[in-house]
Amino acid sequence: MIFWTKCVSDDGIGFRYHLPESAAETVTIERELTTFKFPSKTRKGATPMAEVNTGWAETNPSYEEHYVAPVYVGTPSPIGVGWSYPALFIVDETWP
Numbered sequence: 001m002i003f004w005t006k007c008v009s010d011d012g013i014g015f016r017y018h019l020p021e022s023a024a025e026t027v028t029i030e031r032e033l034t035t036f037k038f039p040s041k042t043r044k045g046a047t048p049m050a051e052v053n054t055g056w057a058e059t060n061p062s063y064e065e066h067y068v069a070p071v072y073v074g075t076p077s078p079i080g081v082g083w084s085y086p087a088l089f090i091v092d093e094t095w096p
Contacts, residue, residue, distance in 0.1 A: 038073050039091055045069025046087035048077040 015034075019027050047067050050060035063084055070090065077083055088095060 036089075038089060040073075041092075042073040043070040043090045044073055044083075044087055046071075046083045047085070048079040049081040049084045050079060051081050 017029070045067060046069070047063060048065045050062065050065050052061060054060045055062065055064075061084070065079065065084075068078065069088070073089070
């Protein structure tokens, strides 16, 4: 059985999967469907996702692109591939 726990506080949210401890059992996570819904004027700071197999020794994505902030949620990534974590979001002058 796979289940997850969550942690919510005044300054963040996180979750983790708990997988079976048995070495005889193989577990495959086939898809991840976590989403966030923010108000339309939400701003963020995030790292653009790098294109796969680019950069030094074709090691991307290595999550070492320059952090971009602030931009509105929904703004396309300057690289054009999407966004990565870590990310910070600000709603009405509050960083949730």
